Amino acid sequence: MKTTYRSIFKWGDKREEKLEKGVVELVKEQFQYTDTDFDKKILYGNKEVRLSQKPKIPVIVRQQFETISGSENVLRDDYSRASHAFGKFYGDLLYLRKGEIATPPDLVITPRSEKEIEQILTLCKQENIAVTPVGGLSSVTRGVETPHGGISLDLTKHLNKILKVNDVNSTVRVEPGVYGPVLEKYLNERGFTCGHFPQSFEYSTVGGWVAARGAGQASTGYGKIEDLVLALRVITPAGIIETKDFPATAEAWDLNKIFIGSEGTLGVITSITLKIRKYQPENRALASFVFKDCQSATQSMRKIMQAGIGFPHLFRLSDPVETTTAFKIKGFDNSLSDKFLEMKGYRQGERCLMFVSIEGNKAYARLVKKKIKRIARKHGSFFIGAKPTKDWLKQRYDSAYMRDPLMDAGIMTDTVETSVTWDNLLNLWTNVRVYLESRERTHVMSHISHVYENGANLYFTFLSPMKQGEEMPDYLDYHHGLMDAILDNGGSL
Ligand SMILES: Cc1cc2nc3c(=O)[nH]c(=O)nc-3n(C[C@H](O)[C@H](O)[C@H](O)COP(=O)(O)OP(=O)(O)OC[C@H]3O[C@@H](n4cnc5c(N)ncnc54)[C@H](O)[C@@H]3O)c2cc1C
Structure with a gap:
């Protein structure tokens, strides 16, 4: 039975259980970790959930909610309230690991129909009670938190048809x-x-x-x-x-x-x-490329998006650090292919990996792929076939599950994204990296995903040992600095 803080912040997916061997090696190499460091289990969160705040909603009002939705759909036990207090923002996970929940919802209601939602909102308006609708609680923008307590309205139980x-x-x-x-x-x-x-x-x-x-x-x-x-x-x-x-x-x-x-x-x-x-997965056209550097790769991306040849569906570019990290984690480092690329001038620490997938009608997908290959070639890329993109697609959701085992080992890790126009992309990329790397013992990777005719989305992922005892202020300080660096350099929030 789920009773601990840990069972709240974990999704319960088996991929969360342990780190891939390559990731363990990376952490050891980057942060001089030993096997013992991985056994420590920092802020493990395995205490039983206990809330000190009792629900503030008067019994008489609660009974009205119970009349509307049935008492089995109006939850006020500590575990239900605690499990609806946070989403999946890094700070939320830290709070849960520490067992600190300052403002849980007073009640969790799982309405059975629209009619009930109407009645709940009418009552909440009359009683001045805050309402927070929630789905999967995977928010990373603190959107599901309940700073004023009130009701967390969980729509996943009944309104899921x-x-x-x-x-x-x-x-x-x-x-x-x-x-x-x-x-x-x-x-x-x-x-x-x-x-x-x-x-x-x-x-x-x-x-x-x-x-x-x-x-x-x-x-x-x-x-x-x-x-x-x-x-x-x-x-x-x-x-x-x-x-x-x-x-x-x-x-x-x-x-x-x-x-x-x-x-x-x-x-x-x-x-x-x-x-x-x-849905025509049989027609999916895949292509993967290695570029010599970020400049040529991003220019090629822009030209592809502006060429009027149709758009790829998945379009992703890893910067040199993310490319090198992927090669290491997947065991390509020092492989024959690695040496071959090096010999051809695609140097480790400079090369960038691009994944492309085009969907839809077979002739269309093939044509767009052909045109993309032509533009990428003009920008000095090396075509490495469909397989790397195919492999990436197979594990497309997996990296999300690394966060918990990394945090267990005392590693702070988060991903932050920003949208930026083409003419400012490299400037923002460079300056934000400079900020992120100004923290000692920090591994910073970035990639582009979600690409437009006028610009693209840049993702920054960082890993760095937590400052133990000061995990939250340390993270917030670094995160605020990152937001400032993005805004000062013309990126979106
Ligand atoms: C590891 C990880 C990876 C992620 N990757 C992505 C990504 O690739 N792309 C992306 O877009 N997001 C991503 N997210 C963020 C998050 O998953 C998305 O924002 C997602 O859309 C939230 O859906 P949810 O069902 O979990 O909603 P919740 O987290 O429950 O709610 C999100 C927000 O929507 C509101 N809300 C929910 N349901 C309703 C409703 N019926 N009516 C009104 N308001 C409602 C909530 O109040 C809250 O403000 C990621 C999050 C994590 C943890």
């Missing part, structure tokens, strides 16, 4: 609490794909995707979530707002855009109509 696939219009209508894999399996069986694959895909929901305005790994081809949403139904304290699934309209403001990215602050999204695309 796929309502309708319309194969004439190519759309699907779902309830918010449906998890990624459930939706994708259902669509694949009917010849469609949802096209939205955030790295948290396996543990996040459609409602969360929309409310957090995220991007999936194949967003370069399919678009971000705001490009996929056609219609929404939202219960707000002021009434219901419903948009229609028109392919496009000129009816003044686009109300969808108000709710997409609203992080649950404006109402509860209860139904979502998404565009869906044909």
Whole structure:
């Protein structure tokens, strides 16, 4: 039975259990770790959950919630409240590991219908109680926290149905609490794909995707979530707002855009109509390239996006450190291929790895791949076939599960992303790296993912030993500095 803080911050996925051998080697090499350092289990979080704060909502009001949703759907035990107090931001994980929960929700309610949500919001408005809608609780922007206590409205238990696939219009209508894999399996069986694959895909929901305005790994081809949403139904304290699934309209403001990215602050999204695309995995065209340096690789990426040849779906570029790290972790270091690339002038510490996948109609996918190869070649790339991209796709969600075992070993690790225009990309990349590397004993990797005609998204991942005893202030200080470095250099927050 789940009773500890650890069982809250762990997703429970078996990939979280231990670190890949290559990652252990990397940590040993970078931070002079020994095997004993991996046995220490820093801030392990295996204490039983106990909250000192009792629910503040008066019994008489709680009973009204119980009348609305049934007492089995109104939870006030410590574990339910604690497990809805945080998302998956690095700081959240630290708090849970320390067993520190300052402002848990007073109640967790799992409503069974829209009608119940309407009644809950009416009562909360009347009683001045804060409401936080939640899906998979994988937020990394602190969107599911309850600083004013109140109610965590968990939509995953009952509001998780796929309502309708319309194969004439190519759309699907779902309830918010449906998890990624459930939706994708259902669509694949009917010849469609949802096209939205955030790295948290396996543990996040459609409602969360929309409310957090995220991007999936194949967003370069399919678009971000705001490009996929056609219609929404939202219960707000002021009434219901419903948009229609028109392919496009000129009816003044686009109300969808108000709710997409609203992080649950404006109402509860209860139904979502998404565009869906044909699922044709057999036609997927894959390509992998090595470039001599970042300059030529990013220039090639830009030229591909602006050439009018169609877009790849997955388009990803690792910087020299991430490329070298991947070679090491996967055991290619010093292999024949490694030596061959070195001989050809693709030097370790300078070379960059690019992954490309194009989906859709067979002739289209092949044509786009051919054109991409031509542009990449012009920029001095070396084509290394389909396999590296295929292998990457097989483990596309796995690195998310490394965070917990790394933290167990006392390693602070996080990924932060920013969006930037092409003309500023290398400047931002360089300066943010300088900031991140100004911390001693820090391994910084970056990559580009989600690429646009006008710019791209840069991801920075860092690993560094925690300052033990000062884990939180140390992290927050470094993180704030990182935000400043991004903003000062013209990146988005
Ligand atoms: C390891 C890891 C990798 C990640 N990778 C990605 C990635 O590649 N791309 C990406 O976009 N994000 C990523 N995320 C962030 C996160 O997974 C996404 O924001 C995701 O969309 C959240 O979905 P969720 O169901 O977990 O929502 P939650 O975390 O439960 O909620 C997210 C926000 O949406 C609100 N919300 C949830 N449901 C509703 C609703 N029905 N109505 C109104 N508001 C609602 C919540 O109040 C909160 O503000 C990652 C997170 C982790 C931990």
